[in-house]
Amino acid sequence: MRRMCLIYLLFAAILMTASCQRRPFSDASSAVNLKLRINTKVVHEEDIKLPDLMCVQLCDINTGDVVYTDYVPPIGGYIYPEPGHYDFLVYNINTESTVLKNEANFNTVEAYTNPVSAFIKSQLSQFLAKRAEIRKQMAAQKEEKQNKSSEKPADDSKAPEEEVIVNEPDHLFVGRSKDVVIPAFAVDEDTEIVIEMDAATVVETWLIEAVNIEGLQWVSSVSALITGMVESNFIGPGEKSEGAVTIYFEMSRTHNSLIGYYRTFGKHPLFSNDLTIGFNVTDTQGGEHHFIFDITDEYLDNPERHIIITDKIVIPEPITTGGGFAPTVDDWEEVKTDINL
Numbered sequence: 001m002r003r004m005c006l007i008y009l010l011f012a013a014i015l016m017t018a019s020c021q022r023r024p025f026s027d028a029s030s031a032v033n034l035k036l037r038i039n040t041k042v043v044h045e046e047d048i049k050l051p052d053l054m055c056v057q058l059c060d061i062n063t064g065d066v067v068y069t070d071y072v073p074p075i076g077g078y079i080y081p082e083p084g085h086y087d088f089l090v091y092n093i094n095t096e097s098t099v100l101k102n103e104a105n106f107n108t109v110e111a112y113t114n115p116v117s118a119f120i121k122s123q124l125s126q127f128l129a130k131r132a133e134i135r136k137q138m139a140a141q142k143e144e145k146q147n148k149s150s151e152k153p154a155d156d157s158k159a160p161e162e163e164v165i166v167n168e169p170d171h172l173f174v175g176r177s178k179d180v181v182i183p184a185f186a187v188d189e190d191t192e193i194v195i196e197m198d199a200a201t202v203v204e205t206w207l208i209e210a211v212n213i214e215g216l217q218w219v220s221s222v223s224a225l226i227t228g229m230v231e232s233n234f235i236g237p238g239e240k241s242e243g244a245v246t247i248y249f250e251m252s253r254t255h256n257s258l259i260g261y262y263r264t265f266g267k268h269p270l271f272s273n274d275l276t277i278g279f280n281v282t283d284t285q286g287g288e289h290h291f292i293f294d295i296t297d298e299y300l301d302n303p304e305r306h307i308i309i310t311d312k313i314v315i316p317e318p319i320t321t322g323g324g325f326a327p328t329v330d331d332w333e334e335v336k337t338d339i340n341l
Contacts, residue, residue, distance in 0.1 A: 029080035030182050032193045036076040036090065038173050039200045043305050044207050044261055050074040051092030051173060054199075058086040059106035061179055064236070066104050076197075083184035089236055090175040090199055098169040098203075100235075110241070111202065111265070112232035113166045116248050121165065124223065124248075127280040127290050131225070134292040135276060142294075164245045165225065168263040174235045175199030202233045203263050206305045208251070208277060210258040215315030218283045222251040222258055225278045226295075228271030229264045244268040251279070258313075267299055275299055277309070285318035 034056065040048040051074050058068040058081050068081040074092070087106050102108035121128075175197040185191050208224065231243030251260030258279070267275070275296040281289040291313055298307045 030083050030185060030193060032079050032081065032182060032195055034072060034076045034079055034090075035194065035196045036072070036074060036175065037196070037198045038074055038175075039198065040173075042171065042201060042205055044205045048171065051094070053093055054090050054173075055093050057089045057103070057106070057109075058180075059089060059236075061085050061087050064106035064108070066106070081182055083182050086180050086182065087236075088175070088177040088180050088195070088197065090197060091235060092173050092199075095170040095172060097167045098172050106236040107234070109234065109236050110232050111169070111172050111235050112241075113169045116165050116167055120248065124165075124225075124280060126288055127223075127225075127278070130290045131278045131292055134290070135274075138276070138292065138294060139274070163227075164231070164243075165248050166231075166245045168247050168249050169203050169265060171201040171203050171263070172233075172235065173199045174202050174238075176236065176238065202235055202238070202265065204266055204305060205261055205263050206307065208260045208262065208307050208309070210279070210309040210311075210313055211256070212310050212312045213256070213258060213315070214312065215317065216253060216256070216258075218315045218318055219253045219258070219281055220284045220286075221282045222253070222260070223280045224249055224251050224260055224262070225280075226262060226264075226276070228268050228275040230266045230268050233265045240266055240268075244271050277307070279313070281313075281315060283315060283318045285320065287318055289315055 036054060038050055040050060042048055054072050054074055054076075056070045056072055056079055057066045059066050064087070067086070068079075070079040070081075071093075072079065089106055089109070091100075097113050098111050099114060101110050101112070177195070177197055180195060182193065208226075213219075225246050225248055227244075227246045229245055229247050230240045231245045232241040233239070234241065247262055247264055249260060249262040251258050253259075275294070277293050277295050279291040281291065283289065293309055293311055295307055295309070
């Protein structure tokens with residue numbers, strides 16, 4: 001009887017083993033159809049083209065380290081990461097002015113722009129000297145006004161000792177999604193994972209317009225500097241950096257105004273007491289004329305991102321000085337000379 005029980009138990013074990021079939025899982029990757037929607041509608045800019053290529057980074061949700069990188073068209077495409085939980089970060093590459101660093105981690109990847117060239121800075125030398133002088137006077141006047149009104153001055157303690165002048169950034173379209181699950185499937189399962197993501201620029205475009213110009217016909221070119229802008233953007237968490245910079249850009253002349261567009265990562269919140277726009281106007285004879293305006297109030301509550309400067313700007317008629325070689329032709333005179341042969 002005991003022997004028969006052992007036989008029955010062995011037979012039951014064999015049946016159970018036969019009923020449990022092992023299903024192998026894919027150890028390599030899971031196919032993910034990543035669908036991107038890039039918002040190219042930007043205030044003050046039209047006909048922005050979709051970027052050529054997007055970088056896709058899948059990051060460890062605990063450490064932020066990038067564990068998988070791929071590249072897809074701007075509408076998206078298939079990627080093949082291993083199953084797991086990831087923080088997704090997508091952004092366009094091959095930008096002209098915007099530079100990325102520390103790309104190996106979701107929390108540290110940073111978009112910024114380089115300082116202007118030494119040549120441009122040398123071209124602005126007179127302007128920078130005059131501008132520093134005027135800004136010092138403006139700061140003293142503002143401090144005096146605050147003391148009289150008993151207003152608490154803005155905290156500009158983090159202002160850099162030496163001003164950093166940088167190029168304006170290109171548009172960087174960024175999409176992010178936290179804790180995305182990529183499941184594992186059996187090798188014989190025909191299942192597709194679809195992930196949809198939106199991407200938008202981390203760069204703002206602002207319009208500056210000076211409308212009260214006297215002597216506009218004498219304007220040849222205009223370069224501009226705007227202070228108190230954010231230095232960079234940590235595109236993973238979507239946070240602005242603490243550094244502040246001055247952005248260099250150029251303006252153009254219309255029939256009745258000076259107009260310019262500049263791009264920025266945004267206004268720095270700690271520099272509300274030092275937000276100025278400076279114009280370096282070159283006239284038709286190469287002379288320079290410098291103008292500085294405080295635009296702090298114009299930046300507040302301005303969803304249109306349009307700043308209008310109504311202060312009068314006077315460009316005097318250039319003085320044409322004499323000198324140099326000026327050839328002239330006199331009337332012909334009849335000359336008779338005897339030649340001895």
